[in-house]
Amino acid sequence: MKVSQKETGFAAEYVLLPPADMEVNKAEFIASHPKESLCPKDGRPEFAFIGRSNVGKSSLINMLTRKGLAKVSGTPGKTQLLNYFLINGQWYLVDLPGYGYARLSKTHKKKLAEMIEGYLFNRKELLLAFVLIDSSIPPTRIDLEFVDTLGQRAIPFALAFTKSDRVGKKTIEQNISAFLGKLSETWASLPPYFVTSSERKTGKAEILDYIEKIARK
Ligand SMILES: Nc1nc2c(ncn2[C@@H]2O[C@H](COP(=O)(O)OP(=O)(O)OP(=O)(O)O)[C@@H](O)[C@H]2O)c(=O)[nH]1
Numbered sequence: 001m002k003v004s005q006k007e008t009g010f011a012a013e014y015v016l017l018p019p020a021d022m023e024v025n026k027a028e029f030i031a032s033h034p035k036e037s038l039c040p041k042d043g044r045p046e047f048a049f050i051g052r053s054n055v056g057k058s059s060l061i062n063m064l065t066r067k068g069l070a071k072v073s074g075t076p077g078k079t080q081l082l083n084y085f086l087i088n089g090q091w092y093l094v095d096l097p098g099y100g101y102a103r104l105s106k107t108h109k110k111k112l113a114e115m116i117e118g119y120l121f122n123r124k125e126l127l128l129a130f131v132l133i134d135s136s137i138p139p140t141r142i143d144l145e146f147v148d149t150l151g152q153r154a155i156p157f158a159l160a161f162t163k164s165d166r167v168g169k170k171t172i173e174q175n176i177s178a179f180l181g182k183l184s185e186t187w188a189s190l191p192p193y194f195v196t197s198s199e200r201k202t203g204k205a206e207i208l209d210y211i212e213k214i215a216r217k
């Protein structure tokens, strides 16, 4: 499903690209790291996936690459480290822990927040972060605040709205439109965004093409 500019009413850049020429031929797990300073030093470009706990980061990575690569769980808080996957021997996908999982202890939450921020704020190899937003629910404050922080820090990011199979098309469009509307209250221009469903493989070609376009620059 695609949400056009006309439907959302916002001048968001919806990425329309030529047919997919990026193919994932090889996707391998490399390692998990507890902090940025321990991450690979080979200079390969990186694309990170970040979002609220349980939003579907690991599922989206599997949808883009292959089933079973990243660990998926119905219980929030599954991913606890910076997980590196090497794609086609050329670039990394990084699966980050989720933010905002209420049931963790204060100390644990602080540790995860430091890990995520330590990575995002310092990682020179990071070309783009995909911020995943659950499109089946209305905008949440924690997501809006997170996106604001990235904007303030000038970290390049795109939005990936997840779970678009979970409720009706109209509700998805309303939720996306509401999220972009909230962003436009603060920001003069809106980030690129993608509508995805890992269940239905929606958005796969669009995201891979976008990654390729940026990695090629
Ligand atoms: N219906 C539907 N369910 C999804 C989709 N993507 C993920 N899920 C489900 O959402 C739950 C969480 O998925 P994960 O991919 O583990 O989420 P995560 O963001 O990596 O979670 P943490 O690592 O715990 O932060 C699982 O039960 C998935 O099956 C989707 O596109 N559609």
Ligand SMILES: [Mg+2]
Binding pocket: 057, 058, 059, 071, 072, 078, 079, 095
């Ligand atoms: Mg995960």
